Amino acid sequence: MHDYSNNHNRHATVPALLVDELSVSFSMYGRGTAKADLDAIRALSLDVMPGELLAVVGASGSGKSVLAHAVMGILPKNARVGGRILYRGEPLTEKRLGALRGTEIAFIPQAVDYLDPLMRVDRQVIGTRGTRAAQEEIFARYRLAPEVGRQYPFQLSGGMARRVLFATAAVGGDVKLVVADEPTPGLGPDLCAKMMNHFRQFADAGAGVLLITHDVDLALGYADRVAVFYAGVTVEIATAAEFASGGAALRHPYSRAFADALPQNAFRPIPGRQPYAGGLGKGCPFFDRCTERRTDCASGDVPMRALRGGKVRCLHAT
Amino acid sequence: MRLNAKLVAAPAARMVLLLICVTVLSFLLVANAPIDPLTMYVGTESTLSDAAKAEIAEHWGLDDPLPERYLIWAKNALHGDLGTSITYKRPVADILKERFALSIWLMMLAWVFSGILGFLLGIAAGVRQGTAFDRAVKVFCLILQSAPAFWIGLLVLSFFAVRLGWFPIGMAVPMGKLAADVTLADRIHHLILPVLTLTVVSIGKITLYTRQKTVETMDSEYILFARARGETRGQIVRRHVVRNVALPAVTIQFASFSELFGGMTLAETVFAYPGVGSATTTAALNGDVPMLLGAVLIGAVFVFAGNLIANILYGVLDPRVRERGDYA
Numbered sequence A: 001m002h003d004y005s006n007n008h009n010r011h012a013t014v015p016a017l018l019v020d021e022l023s024v025s026f027s028m029y030g031r032g033t034a035k036a037d038l039d040a041i042r043a044l045s046l047d048v049m050p051g052e053l054l055a056v057v058g059a060s061g062s063g064k065s066v067l068a069h070a071v072m073g074i075l076p077k078n079a080r081v082g083g084r085i086l087y088r089g090e091p092l093t094e095k096r097l098g099a100l101r102g103t104e105i106a107f108i109p110q111a112v113d114y115l116d117p118l119m120r121v122d123r124q125v126i127g128t129r130g131t132r133a134a135q136e137e138i139f140a141r142y143r144l145a146p147e148v149g150r151q152y153p154f155q156l157s158g159g160m161a162r163r164v165l166f167a168t169a170a171v172g173g174d175v176k177l178v179v180a181d182e183p184t185p186g187l188g189p190d191l192c193a194k195m196m197n198h199f200r201q202f203a204d205a206g207a208g209v210l211l212i213t214h215d216v217d218l219a220l221g222y223a224d225r226v227a228v229f230y231a232g233v234t235v236e237i238a239t240a241a242e243f244a245s246g247g248a249a250l251r252h253p254y255s256r257a258f259a260d261a262l263p264q265n266a267f268r269p270i271p272g273r274q275p276y277a278g279g280l281g282k283g284c285p286f287f288d289r290c291t292e293r294r295t296d297c298a299s300g301d302v303p304m305r306a307l308r309g310g311k312v313r314c315l316h317a318t
Numbered sequence B: 001m002r003l004n005a006k007l008v009a010a011p012a013a014r015m016v017l018l019l020i021c022v023t024v025l026s027f028l029l030v031a032n033a034p035i036d037p038l039t040m041y042v043g044t045e046s047t048l049s050d051a052a053k054a055e056i057a058e059h060w061g062l063d064d065p066l067p068e069r070y071l072i073w074a075k076n077a078l079h080g081d082l083g084t085s086i087t088y089k090r091p092v093a094d095i096l097k098e099r100f101a102l103s104i105w106l107m108m109l110a111w112v113f114s115g116i117l118g119f120l121l122g123i124a125a126g127v128r129q130g131t132a133f134d135r136a137v138k139v140f141c142l143i144l145q146s147a148p149a150f151w152i153g154l155l156v157l158s159f160f161a162v163r164l165g166w167f168p169i170g171m172a173v174p175m176g177k178l179a180a181d182v183t184l185a186d187r188i189h190h191l192i193l194p195v196l197t198l199t200v201v202s203i204g205k206i207t208l209y210t211r212q213k214t215v216e217t218m219d220s221e222y223i224l225f226a227r228a229r230g231e232t233r234g235q236i237v238r239r240h241v242v243r244n245v246a247l248p249a250v251t252i253q254f255a256s257f258s259e260l261f262g263g264m265t266l267a268e269t270v271f272a273y274p275g276v277g278s279a280t281t282t283a284a285l286n287g288d289v290p291m292l293l294g295a296v297l298i299g300a301v302f303v304f305a306g307n308l309i310a311n312i313l314y315g316v317l318d319p320r321v322r323e324r325g326d327y328a
């Protein structure tokens, strides 16, 4: 476990990214002409400080990938977005985003499919906002041979492709926010560790890193804080250290169970299934599976609140 | 790039088979059609004696058994002798040479115009998927695709040539003008309406195809990533869409030589344009077997050439095929 708490950037006061009660729903045409709204995210709140690596964790299907697309402004046309997204204290409007994407705000996708199959790697890394000189320097930094630039994406090995994707983020120059979507599946443990180091480097250089991952175990070794996502809502934000030490230090019954289910902890899975975000009504989304539920949990709002240095969305957490 | 044997050998074998099938079929169709080539040759009001008629039939081999007639034709064709046309009373090879020179202009111009316009229109519609413009393009192309080529030709003819009188109603050169006096301008003037017709006939397919490929490309993850990296729609179209859509579009355009040849035949017939197409129609109507087989042969070779180019081009243009193995 690293200790990053000495990092001076952690004392900055304006978050690189602040997401406040974000909601995303998709309007779909079902049978007939009835239009139904599918909720992907219901209430997502988190903040990423400069120099900090925040891991967003949660079982698959909790809507975490949509978060990355919402921040980057690349949701499909049928998406409806509510809540606020602030970048360095100012709303991230479409216009602002247009100017900042690819320079200050970088997206690191998960797979080589995100590269144009017919364009050589060097031109892709340069993109519309980088320079040849920057690309060559970054290739050296990521130990990519200059010849790799002349190749096409299909010729890259898994590890090389990941480094190329990192290179696309670094080429903009002054990266202040990195949004990464599930970047690790399909890699061996060595490569995973290398990837996580690359993320850590972005944070150590002063950028805020929002890392969306299903591999909590891996992320805990590199992240400063962890946001736990459940059925379209953030249920808790805790430090990585609290998370790694097992459930006891955590605030929310779900994250406690989640932490306990990790291999290095007791590995006790929680019974029941995560409900689909769109199928939920009022009250706490964890109600059905919660061992500490009380009658008032089933109705009314369950807001996110500060507790013991972290945040929790539970009426009865202490 | 190494010319892959597989890339050429298999299509070549298919080609030989195709030629045999097409010629046998055409041969059977004409030989069994209720048209008497002898009557067509001598005319219905001929005063020739039966003996003279029999001599002519003998000369053309009209009474020989069918398999024998076909084999004789095939043997001569292999030696480069396509026989003599009953209708035009000249060697088929000479007629084809003259007429194909006219047809190829018509086909290539329409091919290039429909290809370029269809590609641009398809991309413009595809990146605006779901808008009124996109829907209009789609409906327009579907109508064109389902409309018969000769009907489009007749519309073009009646509007531009008859109503407006801008263009001649037919032929390749002004009527009654000596061959030596025909200018390039005359030829172009006569070519415009057939080319327009064939372009309109061909544009639906390539537009719809390009549009579909554009929609698929716009939905891809690399376009999403390009947006996330701050590329504008114009940059995305120029840098990624054109490149990724051009590859299949060029291929399909070469593979469409069969439709092009078919459309050309109808366009030439409507405009009485003296190319291979109108000769094919005439030959078929007159029971002129050598002429028809010659035309069918040249059509099949033309279509085959298009398919072969499409196959080879894919290997040249697509780096995934071209450079496979180089870094393995």
Ligand code: SF4
Pocket: A252, A253, A254, A284, A285, A286, A287, A290, A291, A292, A293, A294, A297, A302, A313, A314, A315, A316, A317
């Ligand atoms: S609000 Fe109630 S039901 Fe929800 S997690 Fe807390 S105690 Fe459990």
